[in-house]
Amino acid sequence: MAEVTKLIHKYLRHDKKFPHVWCPGCGIGIMLGSLIRAIDECGYNKDEIVLVSGIGCTGRMPVYVDFNTLHTTHGRALTFATGIKLANPALKVIVVMGDGDAVAIGGNHFIHAARRNVDISTVILNNSVYGMTGGQYSPTTPYGMKTTTSPYSNVEQSFNISELAVAAGAVFVARGTVYHAKMLDGLMEMTFKKKGFSVIEVIGHCHTQYGKLNRMGSAVEMMKWQKEHAVTVEKATQMKDDELKDKFRIGVLVDKELPVFHEEYEKIRRWAKEAK
């Protein structure tokens, strides 16, 4: 067995969870592999990790891995995670969400968790569609694309998740793709190591719903699309605007320092006791 597979197996729950719910060819498995490798690389103890999710395809991820795992309500993962982190700051809290979960129903929680700078690492798998319910358009479905609820064409403009995170004040924002798996490992590790509200947007694909309706081909072809349309942050600085028109940047988009909520709250505790 390959070393990399042995490593993955070390973190999977072996009793009663498999087969998993994801379609053959789905990128969520690649993202999960990356998440596990990054956790291993960071050297966290399994007991100190809390993996929190919402609802959707990505929301099903925590059940398969051997951490403290919490599968919450749709869009609300960050609110539960906030409570966990503040009640026990020693825990390493990681949230995984899909695009609909994170920036549609959970959009308000997303911007506020970022603004507050709660120490949570947030992993968002963006496959441009609601997969689990059968391929409806999400806030990240590009203009002009077909889904089961935009059968003629999507006439809404889409969110750019990473830019939203930057605008909301996240101290670390990175973007990767499931095609660039090695790079994703490194970005994931940086996301987890960053203190404060860190975000990694992972561009994935839903070939069974979104890809099929838009004639984008198989999972492999959709991953090729990722390869052809992703440009590293470094390379993008040397490209002209019209060259970047149909491209998206991958790499670290923001890395800055701001006071972290639970550390600031220690000050409040001190002031409160002094005022008593």
Add this chain to the structure above:
Amino acid sequence: MKKKTKKELLLQGNEAIVEGALRAGCRFFAGYPITPATEISELLSVRLPQVDGTFIQMEDEIASMGAIIGASLAGAKSMTATSGPGFSLMQENLGYAVIAEVPCVIVDAMRGGPSTGLPTFPSQSDVMQARWGTHGDHPIIVLCPSTVRECYDITIRAFNMAEKFRTPVIILVDEVVAHMREKISIDEDEDIEIFNRVKPTVPPEWYIPYEDTPRGVPAMANFGDGYRYHVTGLTHDIRGFPTSRPDEIDPFIRRLFRKISQHFAELHMGEFFETDDAEITIIAYGCVARSAKRAARDARERGLKVGALKLNTIWPFMRTPVEKVLQTSKIIIVPEMNMGQISREVKRVNKTDAKVFTINKVDGTIITPEEILRKIKEVR
């Protein structure tokens, strides 16, 4: 010299809820401003950090409810407080706390509704929202104080019940009781039972997080204790993993009900006031219970045999105590500040010849003893 631990305080109902919560061990509060519950947030933002607890103002009530569930899973006794509109926003996550069996306390300081309704006039119109606001079949514990002292005691009991039964507990307080001030004495040395969740004593590899027990309540490990397990809002098996097997779903849902229904006697709190020989009994709760007792006393002075049954537990419905007064009284009067949310329950359990009359007030004002006395004269 021994430190004086007994304090005489003039407190608002909301303030007494805060004192009770802290005494019960509450160390996490998440909330969103709303009248008439805001004093609870304001006071806890002062008090919680003094005891190494955490106060956070979330972006809305949905987030507040999520945060207290998360904090509880990480080991903190947690609470939120709101009013009708915010309580509606909490309902989805409230159901999550029921199915995942996460202890927490929710205060709903009731104002008139529906919708934005009557800020801030009193009402008791969330009785059924507290019972059935969240979707799906579920049991729920709802308590209702009628005095400032009861705000203190009932909040402690609410935390104890939440921890003991691994369930959300709702405190329904009407605006009158929430804002009313009364003298109460609190003794820090008073021997009050404080219950903490039962934790597993077995090694992690033996731990079955949703295993049935004689009480119907499984032991609860906190995240970080070394018992890595899965928590989900999906129907789950005894290990906490999602299941769609009928033979696993049925015992799970039935256990959720059984853990409450086999402990009705322990959950039911109330007061029989001069009911033994009463021909007429008033059944009331919240601020109306105060008027009910006064009306009974005034009626007795006029030679009428009137008593009152105060309900401090709203759900599960206090069937046995209510049946007792139904058997001994000819007439029952249920005054409430809604269109009849509890009187319907009284009628439902009535298998006697006793007649049940209602007083329903929905104009944003309280029900006075005189109004109850008038009804007594009218129906006797």
